[in-house]
Amino acid sequence: MFSKMRITKSTENCLEQIEKLKEELAQADAVVIGAGAGLSAAAGFEYTGERFTRYFSDFEVKYGFQDMYSGGFYPYSTPEEHWAYWSRYIYINRYMDAPKPVYDRLFQLVKDQDYFVLTTNVDHCFQKTGFDKQRLFYTQGDYGLFQCSRPCHQNTYDNESVIREMVEAQGYVIDTDGRLILPEDASPEMIVPSDLVPQCPKCGEPMSMNLRADHTFVEDEGWHLASERYAEFLRRHQNMKVLFLEAAVGFNTPTIVKYSFWRMTYQWKDAVYACLNYGEAYAPDEIKKKSICINGDIGEILDQL
Ligand SMILES: [Zn+2]
Numbered sequence: 489m490f491s492k493m494r495i496t497k498s499t500e501n502c503l504e505q506i507e508k509l510k511e512e513l514a515q516a517d518a519v520v521i522g523a524g525a526g527l528s529a530a531a532g533f534e535y536t537g538e539r540f541t542r543y544f545s546d547f548e549v550k551y552g553f554q555d556m557y558s559g560g561f562y563p564y565s566t567p568e569e570h571w572a573y574w575s576r577y578i579y580i581n582r583y584m585d586a587p588k589p590v591y592d593r594l595f596q597l598v599k600d601q602d603y604f605v606l607t608t609n610v611d612h613c614f615q616k617t618g619f620d621k622q623r624l625f626y627t628q629g630d631y632g633l634f635q636c637s638r639p640c641h642q643n644t645y646d647n648e649s650v651i652r653e654m655v656e657a658q659g660y661v662i663d664t665d666g667r668l669i670l671p672e673d674a675s676p677e678m679i680v681p682s683d684l685v686p687q688c689p690k691c692g693e694p695m696s697m698n699l700r701a702d703h704t705f706v707e708d709e710g711w712h713l714a715s716e717r718y719a720e721f722l723r724r725h726q727n728m729k730v731l732f733l734e735a736a737v738g739f740n741t742p743t744i745v746k747y748s749f750w751r752m753t754y755q756w757k758d759a760v761y762a763c764l765n766y767g768e769a770y771a772p773d774e775i776k777k778k779s780i781c782i783n784g785d786i787g788e789i790l791d792q793l
């Protein structure tokens with residue numbers, strides 16, 4: 489009885505918050521979206537379970553990995569095997585379409601607004617969905633780019649064609665919809681041919697992914713331009729009615745999106761903060777009155793907006 493009452497109350501509260509968010513979206517001069525890993529997970533980019541087994545069952549058997557992350561961190565003894573693993577990983581998470589239309593929903597919500605996106609996601613989903621490239625800042629890199637692992641220079645390189653060659657060399661077929669398919673009864677190779685192993689065109693050292701994992705991360709020209717555009721967008725709007733819309737950002741790397749959104753909401757008179765998160769929707773006391781917190785599945789919340 490008690491729990492039922494509690495559920496009813498929290499559902500009512502949730503609906504109220506959704507109505508409030510609709511109003512703020514309609515009234516906002518600008519919307520700054522901050523997105524984290526949970527958004528891609530909600531779009532169906534899961535790194536465990538059936539999706540992991542479908543593409544990595546051979547690595548699961550050989551090494552006992554339970555999810556894509558652990559296989560990504562493993563120190564393989566040869567670069568041929570390293571790239572066999574990583575090419576599948578990159579292909580399915582960067583070049584295949586998201587199974588569920590979560591990003592599309594978000595795009596429909598803001599496409600006619602003055603918006604900007606700040607994200608720690610590296611899977612390119614915003615661009616693939618149609619978000620304006622000039623209004624995006626990918627702070628942590630992109631699975632679709634290589635860089636020198638040292639790095640000896642600050643350029644990045646598009647990796648789509650070589651990643652395709654690597655997965656095809658393992659026996660996979662890419663169908664007309666871009667899906668990665670293993671022909672029936674075939675078992676994939678767990679190495680790529682040595683001549684596909686990427687090397688820096690300047691120093692010959694191995695290439696790595698352009699992902700912020702440590703101090704070797706390359707911030708190329710595109711990264712700096714996006715960073716400037718974001719700063720400029722904030723400068724132009726700081727005295728206006730800005731909605732900071734945080735979507736599925738966890739507490740793993742809270743400084744980039746979450747803490748900066750809190751700080752600006754606190755400092756900017758007319759700013760509003762909205763936190764959409766499954767189980768972790770929260771705003772500190774200092775900005776509570778200017779905040780909308782909605783706990784729930786991000787896909788379902790977006791459906792209701
Ligand atoms: Zn180099």
